[in-house]
Amino acid sequence: MEVTYFSFILVVILFIVVIESVRRGILETKYSLLWIIVCLFMGFFSISERFINKLGEFLGVFYPPSLLFLFGLLFIIVLVFDLTRRISKLNKALTNLTQEYAIMKKKFEEKDTD
Amino acid sequence: MKHTQLSDPSVLIIVPAYNEEEAISGTIMKLTQFKKQMPNLDICVINDGSKDNTAEIVRGFPEVILLDLPNNLGIGGAVQTGYKYADQAGYDIAVQFDADGQHNVDDLHTIIGPVAAGECDMCIGSRFVEKTEYSGSPFRRAGIFYFERLIHLLSGQKVTDPTSGFRAVNRDVIELFSINYPSDYPEPEVIIYLRRKKKRIEERTVLMHSRQGGESSITPFKSVYYMAKVTLSIVMQRLVGGA
Numbered sequence: 001m002e003v004t005y006f007s008f009i010l011v012v013i014l015f016i017v018v019i020e021s022v023r024r025g026i027l028e029t030k031y032s033l034l035w036i037i038v039c040l041f042m043g044f045f046s047i048s049e050r051f052i053n054k055l056g057e058f059l060g061v062f063y064p065p066s067l068l069f070l071f072g073l074l075f076i077i078v079l080v081f082d083l084t085r086r087i088s089k090l091n092k093a094l095t096n097l098t099q100e101y102a103i104m105k106k107k108f109e110e111k112d113t114d
Numbered sequence: 115m116k117h118t119q120l121s122d123p124s125v126l127i128i129v130p131a132y133n134e135e136e137a138i139s140g141t142i143m144k145l146t147q148f149k150k151q152m153p154n155l156d157i158c159v160i161n162d163g164s165k166d167n168t169a170e171i172v173r174g175f176p177e178v179i180l181l182d183l184p185n186n187l188g189i190g191g192a193v194q195t196g197y198k199y200a201d202q203a204g205y206d207i208a209v210q211f212d213a214d215g216q217h218n219v220d221d222l223h224t225i226i227g228p229v230a231a232g233e234c235d236m237c238i239g240s241r242f243v244e245k246t247e248y249s250g251s252p253f254r255r256a257g258i259f260y261f262e263r264l265i266h267l268l269s270g271q272k273v274t275d276p277t278s279g280f281r282a283v284n285r286d287v288i289e290l291f292s293i294n295y296p297s298d299y300p301e302p303e304v305i306i307y308l309r310r311k312k313k314r315i316e317e318r319t320v321l322m323h324s325r326q327g328g329e330s331s332i333t334p335f336k337s338v339y340y341m342a343k344v345t346l347s348i349v350m351q352r353l354v355g356g357a
Contacts, residue, residue: 095191098184098187099187099198102184103195
């Protein structure tokens with residue numbers, strides 16, 4: 001089996017898992033968009049031999065299917081960057097909540113002792 | 115409004131504490147002693163999710179305000195909690211004071227004074243304006259000197275002791291800090307931030323002791339990482355500000 005078909009099958013499985021996760025409510029719809037875009041692109045790259053050969057020729061790549069690794073890696077970098085951004089946002093929200101919680105608790109205790 | 119003098123300002127002492135059970139009661143006793151000279155002063159300890167008995171010890175002092183964080187936020191998040199409290203409760207001046215006994219209560223007048231008089235927006239207690247008995251390791255002093263040069267280069271602000279956590283700020287700065295305060299190693303970064311906001315920063319000579327107990331948040335092992343991280347963060351702070 002050629003690497004292109006193999007990666008296509010993997011992409012299809014990933015696509016199904018993404019859609020199924022959204023359907024079950026495990027993955028939020030807005031976070032699934034990037035994953036769906038990745039699946040469509042990777043699917044297209046793996047199946048279209050003509051396109052990937054043309055692109056390989058254009059970029060001077062000796063073995064065109066290795067472009068799949070390049071794009072896979074690039075997508076992963078984008079995804080991880082997106083994740084760190086989301087973590088920062090969550091972290092900020094968590095810090096804020098923790099601080100407000102401590103202050104509210106203090107005010108609540110003060111009321112109790114009055 | 116900016117340069118108003120405060121004759122009897124309300125002051126909040128912010129004491130961030132993480133696993134400080136050995137030193138905290140000594141620090142609180144010195145502060146409550148000081149409160150007798152300055153009745154309009156409140157002491158606020160922020161327990162930053164300590165794993166030891168810090169919170170229980172502080173509860174033993176009913177006159178101390180305890181803000182008990184349910185999880186560990188790190189020094190920046192803990193100190194900011196104090197500033198948020200000061201903002202909401204309407205204090206005129208807030209002072210950061212270390213729980214570990216490094217800072218000297220007798221110097222509180224020294225750094226509150228210039229802020230109360232409207233001479234500056236933030237007053238930092240420095241070990242190096244004039245020669246004091248402080249003697250850190252050569253590496254530590256080299257690190258402090260490095261940050262001094264870097265901050266001067268980036269902001270034009272001259273601060274001899276940029277990592278000092280002993281500082282007093284006025285109402286304007288309390289409001290700024292409650293909205294935005296750097297998280298991990300905030301002391302040097304704050305200087306660039308305030309400078310960008312056109313705030314006046316001054317230094318006064320204070321005495322600092324070596325730690326009374328517990329562990330320093332900066333171990334030698336971490337110090338190289340610390341230098342790199344702080345350098346990056348203050349350069350970023352300068353870049354995003356533009357001015």
